[in-house]
Amino acid sequence: xxxxxxxxxxxxxxxxxxxxxxxxxxxxxxxxxxxxxxxxxxxxxxxxxxxxxxxxxxxxxxxxxxxxxxxxxxxxxxxxxxxxxxxxxxxxxxxxxxxxxxxxxxxxxxxxxxxxxxxxxxxxxxxxxxxxxxxxxxxxxxxxxxxxxxxxxxxxxxxxxxxxxxxxxxxxxxxxxxxxxxxxxxxxxxxxxxxxxxxxxxxxxxxxxxxxxxxxxxxxxxxxxxxxxxxxxxxxxxxxxxxxxxxxxxxxxxxxxxxxxxxxxxxxxxxxxxxxxxxxxxxxxxxxxxxxxxxxxxxxxxxxxxxxxxxxxxxxxxxxx
Amino acid sequence: xxxxxxxxxxxxxxxxxxxxxxxxxxxxxxxxxxxxxxxxxxxxxxxxxxxxxxxxxxxxxxxxxxxxxxxxxxxxxxxxxxxxxxxxxxxxxxxxxxxxxxxxxxxxxxxxxxxxxxxxxxxxxxxxxxxxxxxxxxxxxxxxxxxxxxxxxxxxxxxxxxxxxxxxxxxxxxxxxxxxxxxxxxxxxxxxxxxxxxxxxxxxxxxxxxxxxxxxxxxxxxxxxxxxxxxxxxxxxxxxxxxxxxxxxxxxxxxxxxxxxxxxxxxxxxxxxxxxxxxxxxxxxxxxxxxxxxxxxxxxxxxxxxxxxxxxxxxxxxxxx
Numbered sequence: 009x010x011x012x013x014x015x016x017x018x019x020x021x022x023x024x025x026x027x028x029x030x031x032x033x034x035x036x037x038x039x040x041x042x043x044x045x046x047x048x049x050x051x052x053x054x055x056x057x058x059x060x061x062x063x064x065x066x067x068x069x070x071x072x073x074x075x076x077x078x079x080x081x082x083x084x085x086x087x088x089x090x091x092x093x094x095x096x097x098x099x100x101x102x103x104x105x106x107x108x109x110x111x112x113x114x115x116x117x118x119x120x121x122x123x124x125x126x127x128x129x130x131x132x133x134x135x136x137x138x139x140x141x142x143x144x145x146x147x148x149x150x151x152x153x154x155x156x157x158x159x160x161x162x163x164x165x166x167x168x169x170x171x172x173x174x175x176x177x178x179x180x181x182x183x184x185x186x187x188x189x190x191x192x193x194x195x196x197x198x199x200x201x202x203x204x205x206x207x208x209x210x211x212x213x214x215x216x217x218x219x220x221x222x223x224x225x226x227x228x229x230x231x232x233x234x235x236x237x238x239x240x241x242x243x244x245x246x247x248x249x250x251x252x253x254x255x256x257x258x259x260x261x262x263x264x265x266x267x268x269x270x271x272x273x274x275x276x277x278x279x280x281x282x283x284x285x286x287x288x289x290x291x292x293x294x295x296x297x298x299x300x301x302x303x304x305x306x307x308x309x310x311x312x313x314x315x316x317x318x319x320x321x322x323x324x325x326x327x328x329x
Numbered sequence: 330x331x332x333x334x335x336x337x338x339x340x341x342x343x344x345x346x347x348x349x350x351x352x353x354x355x356x357x358x359x360x361x362x363x364x365x366x367x368x369x370x371x372x373x374x375x376x377x378x379x380x381x382x383x384x385x386x387x388x389x390x391x392x393x394x395x396x397x398x399x400x401x402x403x404x405x406x407x408x409x410x411x412x413x414x415x416x417x418x419x420x421x422x423x424x425x426x427x428x429x430x431x432x433x434x435x436x437x438x439x440x441x442x443x444x445x446x447x448x449x450x451x452x453x454x455x456x457x458x459x460x461x462x463x464x465x466x467x468x469x470x471x472x473x474x475x476x477x478x479x480x481x482x483x484x485x486x487x488x489x490x491x492x493x494x495x496x497x498x499x500x501x502x503x504x505x506x507x508x509x510x511x512x513x514x515x516x517x518x519x520x521x522x523x524x525x526x527x528x529x530x531x532x533x534x535x536x537x538x539x540x541x542x543x544x545x546x547x548x549x550x551x552x553x554x555x556x557x558x559x560x561x562x563x564x565x566x567x568x569x570x571x572x573x574x575x576x577x578x579x580x581x582x583x584x585x586x587x588x589x590x591x592x593x594x595x596x597x598x599x600x601x602x603x604x605x606x607x608x609x610x611x612x613x614x615x616x617x618x619x620x621x622x623x624x625x626x627x628x629x630x631x632x633x634x635x636x637x638x639x640x641x642x643x644x645x646x647x648x649x650x
Contacts, residue, residue, distance in 0.1 A: 040377060044562070045484050046415040046547055047381035047475070052373035056361060059380075060368035061472055063426040063462045094367040105384040105426060105470035139470075141384045149426035149460075149470030151382055154368070163366045226367055241365070 011117060012110035012142075019117060019140055023106075026121040027135045038100035038155070039136045048136035050101040050153055058154035058161065060091040062228075066146035074189050077116040079204040080148070081123020083279075087228065088152035089131055090208045090281035094226035096162040096217025097154035099131045099210070104138035105149035112146065120148075131210050159217045166222040167242035167286035173301035174293055175284045176212035178202065179231055180270065183277020184259050187268060196258045208281040215295045216285045224285035230276040232316055235284055235301075236309045242286075245306030247313060248275075252300040275316055332438060333431035333463075340438060340461055344427075347442040348456045359421035359476070360457045369457035371422040371474055379475035379482065381412040383549075387467035395510050398437040400525040401469070402444020404600075408549065409473035410452055411529045411602035415547035417483040417538025418475035420452045420531070425459035426470035433467065445471075452531050480538045487543040488563035488607035494622035495614055497533035497604045499523065500552055501591065504598020505580050508587060517579045529602040536616045537606045545606035551597040553637055556605055557630045563607075566627030568634060573621040596637055 011019050024043045041049035050057075064070055064087070070080045085102055092099040102124060108117065121135070128134050133152070167173075185203025194200060208226075216224055223242055227234045231248075239246045253274050263270035286303050293299065308315070332340050345364045362370035371378075385391060385408070391401045406423055413420040423445060429438065442456070449455050454473070488494075506524025515521060529547075537545055544563055548555045552569075560567045574595050584591035607624050614620065629636070 041482055041484065045482075045486075046412040046545075047379045047418070047473075047482075049416070049477070049482050050378050050380060051376065052378040053376055055372065055374055055376060057371050057373040057378045057474065058368045059371060059422065059424055059458065059472070059474060061424040061426045061459050061470070063428055063460045063464075063470065065428060065462050065464045067465075068463065091367040095370070097368070101380065103380055103382040103472055105382045105472075107384055107386060107428075107468050107470070137380065138382050139384045141386050142389065143384075143386045143468055144388075144466045145464060145468075147428050147464055147466075147468050147470075149382070149384065149428075149468075151380070151424055151426075151472040152368075153378065153380060153474075156370070161362055161366075161368075161370050163362065165366075224367075 009114045010110060011108055011112045011114055014114050016140055019114065022114060023117055023121040026118055027125050039134050043137045050136055052155060054156045054158055056156055058092055058095050058097040058156060059151060060088055061149060061151045062087045062091065063147060063149045075204045077119035078123035081120040082127040082205040084148050084150045085124045085127035086206045086208050086281055088150045089127065089133065089210060090226040092152045092154035093208065093210045093213030094224050094283055095154065096159050096213055096224065097156045098214060099133040099152055099154045101133055101136040101153040102128050103136060103151040106138060106140045107143035107147040108140065109144065109146060110142055162217050162221045162224040164223050164225055164238045164241035167238050167244050167303045168222060169244055169303055169305040170289050171222055171286040171303040172289055172291065172299050173246055173248065173284065173286050173303060174297045174299050175282050176296035177209035177282030178207060178280045179227065179282050180259060180273030180277045182206060182279040183273040184262055187266060188262060191266060196262060198258055199262060202280065206279060206281045209283055209296050212283050212296045216283065216297065219287060219291055221285040221287050224283060227280060227282045227284060228278050230278045232275050232309050238286065239307060239309055245304045245308055246301055247304060247310045248301035250312050275311065330435045331431060332429055332433045332435055335435050337461055340435065343435060344438055344442040347439055348446050360455050364458050369422065371457055373476060375477045375479055377477055379413055379416050379418040379477060380472060381409055382470060382472045383408045383412065384468065384470045396525045398440035399444035402441040403448040403526040405469050405471045406445045406448035407527045407529050407602055409471045410448065410454065410531060411547040413473045413475035414529065414531045414534030415545050415604055416475065417480055417534055417542065417545065418477045419535060420454040420473055420475045422454055422457040422474040423449050424457060424472040427459060427461045428464035428468040429461065430465065430467060431463055483538050483542045483545040485544050485546055485559045485562035488559050488565050488624045489543060490565055490624055490626040491610050492543055492607040492624040493610055493612065493620050494567055494569065494605065494607050494624060495618045495620050497617035498530035499528060499601045500548065500603050501580060501594035501598045503527060503600040504594040505583055508589060509583060512587060517583060519579055520583060523601065527600060527602045530604055530617050533604050533617045537604065537618065540608060540612055542606040542608055545604060548601060548603045548605060549599050551599045553596050553630050559607065560628060560630055566625045566629055567622055568625060568631045569622035571633050596632065
């Protein structure tokens with residue numbers, strides 16, 4: 009059955025049924041009014057709400073023959089929840105703008121909703137609302153909300169010379185998985201699955217804020233590009249130490265087999281949604297946070313003191329690949 | 330110049346420049362951190378935030394040869410701000426997911442942003458963030474946030490037998506404008522412009538909540554369809570009185586010239602974003618609110634006691650027109 013056959017309201021009803029709203033299960037949940045009205049109502053106990061929007065387009069951010077609907081749901085949620093985590097906030101809610109061709113199987117939409125709800129549940133958030141429209145292409149716009157829990161937001165602009173740079177999460181895994189799939193292979197599974205479903209270090213975002221992080225970003229466009237955003241916003245130079253990036257065995261093997269420099273994946277691959285933050289030099293890092301570089305006076309990003317020139321740093325969604 | 334030529338970050342910079350963020354102009358504004366970071370930070374003084382998402386697809390919700398970019402910006406904002414108003418909340422912020430073909434002129438995106446910012450400014454809200462991606466079709470997902478100002482949200486589910494039904498705003502104007510444009514005409518301007526830019530009775534939403542409205546909805550799918558949503562959610566029957574709907578002269582004339590029943594526009598046309606609410610029978614209506622019917626025990630919606638059968642009530646975005 010296609011979404012054209014169920015109709016707009018039929019689709020909304022089917023998808024809503026899959027979204028377990030924690031509000032119905034306990035008074036602590038953030039969703040006070042879920043899908044089905046003009047708007048949702050979400051708790052914002054801090055008195056401020058953190059909000060971001062991220063869009064996934066079929067053929068650009070995902071392919072239905074490479075990822076299951078559940079995978080895409082996980083990824084659409086993760087891309088947004090990571091942005092909330094990168095502010096040092098706790099994600100509370102997601103909204104979906106679901107633009108779909110009429111011939112999309114209803115099961116795809118249902119399994120996508122399952123994936124979104126499951127990823128949101130990892131951080132105690134839920135899908136509280138959205139909109140569905142018919143569209144020539146499958147495009148999924150997600151908005152995430154979060155609560156700062158009385159902390160100040162960690163922006164990109166606070167890094168100071170002398171700060172240390174640290175990261176949490178994985179880098180290069182999704183890019184490796186993408187390259188493997190692009191070449192027509194399906195393994196190693198760990199790398200391919202990392203492209204399908206990022207493993208975001210959500211808890212590390214709040215931890216960083218508590219540890220006094222001076223700046224933070226989630227790596228969605230590529231390590232060098234995103235660290236460059238911190239450098240630009242803070243007016244500093246960031247130098248990364250290549251020796252601090254360990255190369256997982258599977259990644260080294262795949263890079264070798266494919267004839268690719270694996271550090272290209274690590275430094276310029278996006279979409280693992282690792283977190284990178286800067287901290288005062290006397291910080292005692294904990295949790296998943298590991299030191300990778302240092303903040304200096306100046307501008308731009310270097311690796312071991314040199315500009316990375318192997319390829320264009322990062323990813324511009326409008327350029328032709 | 331096209332958006333492909335400016336690139337993603339160039340487009341974001343150009344559009345952001347157009348978005349006057351009131352936070353930069355005064356301490357009262359709701360935007361605490363605007364575009365340019367992983368997420369925005371918006372005041373939510375009530376401790377709860379109202380949130381909704383609404384998507385516009387080119388060719389379905391707008392046409393670039395029928396509306397200017399500024400018009401489309403107004404409409405994209407209005408569709409979402411009206412949903413916030415229909416909860417009895419004060420809109421505070423908008424986020425945009427802007428999915429664009431590479432050949433879109435940059436000026437279109439800039440003027441679209443101008444329209445969104447101008448519509449948001451009508452209610453003191455601002456555009457605080459978003460995402461831009463390349464896409465085969467022009468699709469605009471907007472999320473709106475709002476503050477309840479310590480009032481309870483007015484849902485669709487509270488209408489009780491004996492309540493009166495009232496509306497604020499205009500009905501049928503956008504549908505008339507759409508019909509006129511569809512037939513290749515461009516006048517009367519008042520109707521055509523109503524399709525291009527709805528005039529949403531924003532203040533009436535908060536007033537209704539203050540007057541004790543028991544249920545409220547914004548008319549986006551058509552009067553009968555949306556009143557039907559109140560009836561279904563509340564488990565009541567709603568009877569509208571046709572005599573309470575005055576037929577504007579321009580609408581009567583255009584309907585006559587086009588051979589259309591103007592009440593078809595009024596009862597089934599969407600996208601004027603009028604507000605319809607139910608109130609306790611002893612309410613003293615004020616502002617733009619005018620009585621149009623009564624709530625009874627039972628189910629469904631009637632006009633003068635009869636089911637409206639002239640055409641399908643309302644609008645399902647997945648059905649073929």
